[in-house]
Amino acid sequence: MCLAPVAAGAEERKRAREIGIEIGVIAPGPLNAITDVEGVLVGHETIVEGDGVHTGVTVVLPRKDVWDRLVPASAFVLNGNGQLTGMPWIEESELLGFPIVLTNSASVGQVYDAVIEYLFRRDPARRAGLQAVVAECWDGTLNDIRRRAIRPEHVFRAIDGASGGAVAEGAVGAGVGMVSYGFKGGIGTSSRRMLPENGGYTVGALVLTNHGSREQLVVDGVPVGRAIRDLLPEIHEDSGGGGNSIIMVIATDAPLTARALQRLARRATLGLARTGSTAHASSGDIAVAFSTAHAFDRRGGAILEIRTLDPRELDPLFDAAAEATEEAIVNSLTMAETTTGFRGNRVHGIPLDRLLEALK
């Protein structure tokens, strides 16, 4: 790891690599984002209203037409104090036919309903296949979660606005109100590109971080959380909290069965472990992995033709999933700025200068 000089403005936010933190040994893709997996789209809708509402929606679409062209997918629950709707059908069919929508814990119903509304508007003939995929973290420290502020239009805009290219990180979309390791968390992303001899595939991760306690935080192997003991969340009034969670989305263009994708989802949690988490009891630590290498028509067909990687030959992908997840988590911290929200509660962005100091 090479520590680049950085101007120490407390609120300058940069990605980990921009300040010299290089996680792992595999090279990232050009954007170092889940969108390096071709066809994957990400959309954010950030909702900040007055002092109290700091929440939002983030969507990941495996492909623009995922509603009609399903992709192989699987999910892994490391610790289940979280919601991932739609999971039984993903596991049974080995397919994902919905955007993965991330939001706050109290708005799962609103968001679910908005996804169905969107689907019905999009396809006037659609009457079946209605199992929306919504995951959540609890943002009640910074967000007046009881207001359930998410409207259908928020969800529609997140989906319609989803795009490839660079992904906004930190306090954005579903990440606006999230807290991770006692610092401001939120959205982070990263990617890894295999060497040509390993197939040249790309693995991308996008995380919504809201987990962990300060003393646990590890960055690139260094127990940074023990070095920066101040700047804890300033809770002006008890928020009745709360739970904390991390949702990890893994995308790849490698041709994989759903079962192999389950294995990738599990490796995401190994990347999580390297940032210090032990998946606390009140945490919903859930990973979803999908492959864009094949798509299957919603209407089904008698025979599917699949090319898949040998289940015994997946190590480079495993390494990539762990590394990309670890770096995505760090990015969610280094990119999230200090936020004051509900009841004046204040959560600090990790100070980059002190982070680099601790890493020396």
Added chain:
Amino acid sequence: MCLAPVAAGAEERKRAREIGIEIGVIAPGPLNAITDVEGVLVGHETIVEGDGVHTGVTVVLPRKDVWDRLVPASAFVLNGNGQLTGMPWIEESELLGFPIVLTNSASVGQVYDAVIEYLFRRDPARRAGLQAVVAECWDGTLNDIRRRAIRPEHVFRAIDGASGGAVAEGAVGAGVGMVSYGFKGGIGTSSRRMLPENGGYTVGALVLTNHGSREQLVVDGVPVGRAIRDLLPEIHEDSGGGGNSIIMVIATDAPLTARALQRLARRATLGLARTGSTAHASSGDIAVAFSTAHAFDRRGGAILEIRTLDPRELDPLFDAAAEATEEAIVNSLTMAETTTGFRGNRVHGIPLDRLLEALK
């Protein structure tokens, strides 16, 4: 579109035991219903509006204060083309802290949000622990499912009106629009009471039936579906269907761990098998089991004191869970009346005279 007149002789509805069909060998409880398990409450809200809307909500509460006093629970997915929100947290915590709410596939989001709204109204301080438990079947043959007709008040009324005592069955609550084995299905319930030497415990089942094809139907071992080949659903216009499913709720007052309750949930599917189902690919066949023998405060406590049945001594409960589920399914058929709904589609109640004829 108008509702065709129906001859009322054909439509006399009775429970299986009332017409002499006795499933299994264990005696039912006094109500032969899930509410034989003391403290369990059931509420229905039936929603029929004009020609198109035939849907509803059914709730099962393990106890009135389940929001604050959680009970051991577990779920089993036989085939996952269905939704059961809240499942990861049930599995992880071994506890259920929400009513189990059954509804139609397109209204999961609406119902989920209404449960959260209800919770917030009920408890002004509540800000966390927000993982509602909603399961669904697809009622789009008889219900204009795209209308998403369920309002928060429907859910509130179902919860507030939930009670012990006899349980309405057939085309009621979430069961209004359901179709099972090509006959009108919906809600069914049954119970079994152990002998004193087996502990005297009660096991109750409540099902929402929307599964199976006609030729599969077996009643008390007899392939009735092959005997009654007419009276198939009259589909006047393709409903773009659809999927079919069964949700099975198992309650008991026996003291059991969550893992042992998982085993009861699995036995529910053996009862299902005896009615002819092979859990078709488009079916969401999901069982949830809970015990009322203990309740745990939502806020937690360092040590829980549990008395539990030995995991090796559960056979009478297994038998009871299978029998009660089988009989509940039959009750859902014999109690559901012929219904004409969306687009004039018409689904016949199983004719009791011909059923008895076939059973002779």
Added chain:
Amino acid sequence: MCLAPVAAGAEERKRAREIGIEIGVIAPGPLNAITDVEGVLVGHETIVEGDGVHTGVTVVLPRKDVWDRLVPASAFVLNGNGQLTGMPWIEESELLGFPIVLTNSASVGQVYDAVIEYLFRRDPARRAGLQAVVAECWDGTLNDIRRRAIRPEHVFRAIDGASGGAVAEGAVGAGVGMVSYGFKGGIGTSSRRMLPENGGYTVGALVLTNHGSREQLVVDGVPVGRAIRDLLPEIHEDSGGGGNSIIMVIATDAPLTARALQRLARRATLGLARTGSTAHASSGDIAVAFSTAHAFDRRGGAILEIRTLDPRELDPLFDAAAEATEEAIVNSLTMAETTTGFRGNRVHGIPLDRLLEALK
């Protein structure tokens, strides 16, 4: 069901169809055996020594060269009081690279070691990939199980002698000492052949039955066990029992992913349910399913080319798996003859005349 006339010699053993019992609606393959799936081999080694030893080994090979050419596979544990070695690797790799070997509970180690010995003799270069697949039932009522009478040669002969064609049933191979529903059980098999419009695939089942209590027994929907209450096992001295189990092996030539095979394995347990079982707590009720449509080289390869059935189009296979399992269980009973074994314990074969009488 058409009841054919049968000569009433108590010990005449016939297959269910030979005496007019026709389970289900799908036609069997030409042998009505698991070996109707082309390439599948079955071998038995029956070990009867003196009064006490009544045990054996039964092997199912997906293909002769399964050691080097692996096939997609999956397993499902309905109730886990049983052993299935090798399961983690099957589930992880989605592949089976060993014969499935059935035996008695005390000889799992012996048989496991013999399989490794066989493998080493067969392939002098082989040093890795050593996870033998052994399943068991407890035959201690008829077999002096403490003697652990199985020698390597027994296993070698079962493997070397494995063949296609008709399969011996009843008190043969691993089934010699087994007891099912209080009658003599053991090995049974059956198959189903899909219609051409459903792909023309074959599904075969082979079971080792040692499960259930008499009063539970149901044959073709009729509670036969309640009709034949005598002829219970004559236990001259307490055998310190015991446990009871059923191992179900499902084979198909349909191209399926491991996950889809898991679904077939689950349907086997629905067939089991129809014979009356509720999977008692002391029972190891385990199903393994494999497909012969593809084989993958043990050494691996970067890309596997797979044609697979759409995961949403499997209903005919599900029906077939349930039916074939149900019929295989019945065959295991109707083919097993009255056996006197360890300590003079005596277990009766189900009397075919009384069975047919009960079915009328």
Added chain:
Amino acid sequence: MCLAPVAAGAEERKRAREIGIEIGVIAPGPLNAITDVEGVLVGHETIVEGDGVHTGVTVVLPRKDVWDRLVPASAFVLNGNGQLTGMPWIEESELLGFPIVLTNSASVGQVYDAVIEYLFRRDPARRAGLQAVVAECWDGTLNDIRRRAIRPEHVFRAIDGASGGAVAEGAVGAGVGMVSYGFKGGIGTSSRRMLPENGGYTVGALVLTNHGSREQLVVDGVPVGRAIRDLLPEIHEDSGGGGNSIIMVIATDAPLTARALQRLARRATLGLARTGSTAHASSGDIAVAFSTAHAFDRRGGAILEIRTLDPRELDPLFDAAAEATEEAIVNSLTMAETTTGFRGNRVHGIPLDRLLEALK
């Protein structure tokens, strides 16, 4: 971390803490070993014969009389290229009634049979409950694995010699021939003792390490494997390998349900992740956790009285399980000495001086 001075003899072996490597923040128990959990016994049998045979057996007994007094237990498979016999019954009954026996991949059958033999000798009346618990790693680089050198007496001695107190680590017992991160691995152990306010419970870990590639190795957050690129295994002749794995045994005296123990087993894999592993495809990464707080009679009983920790209050135990596993893995490396075995293959013990240098 404080780096204590150490004499740099290449083959001086010390535990991590002896050379100043302190993993995590929770204090170890007095022995820093799994045997800090009262009643837990560990036994080793090391088998070195001539040049070729370098293998052995290690047993962990939750209690001396575990054969008759079962303890709550659960297992978690992170990656399944490994064997853990007995797993279905552990999961179903929530109980463990056998020693956990670790050995090499080719000797699982031998060891399994020896455990049954031991049980039969120990209890002349025992005829049922015969599901031995055997796990394995592949030691074929240093061991002539085809010889299957383990005799029943080896297993008997390991069990009979099992004791509390300090635990031998490194190239001992089942660890004699194991290789981890390209260094000599084997047996390692560690423990953590909760603060009184967290209940004062102890969590212990014992690992058999045979996993990982050199470049992955991380010690206390530092990518040591990238710093020490030489001293790779010297393979004089291709060993036809082989697979690599890690078995993790977690013990605690905290009163826990089996489901809660499953959560501890999962946290062991988070500790594994921190040593650099991504659970490669050919690895059998399996964790088993048990509690000594309760014991249940083998014969069963209608009601079990359990005191258990609230499933929502387990964080200190989770942290402890992760930390103890991580440290146990490091101990397995720092305690294992350079070994020359089969075909002259040579695997180096990690040089402690260079390790400390890298950690500076």
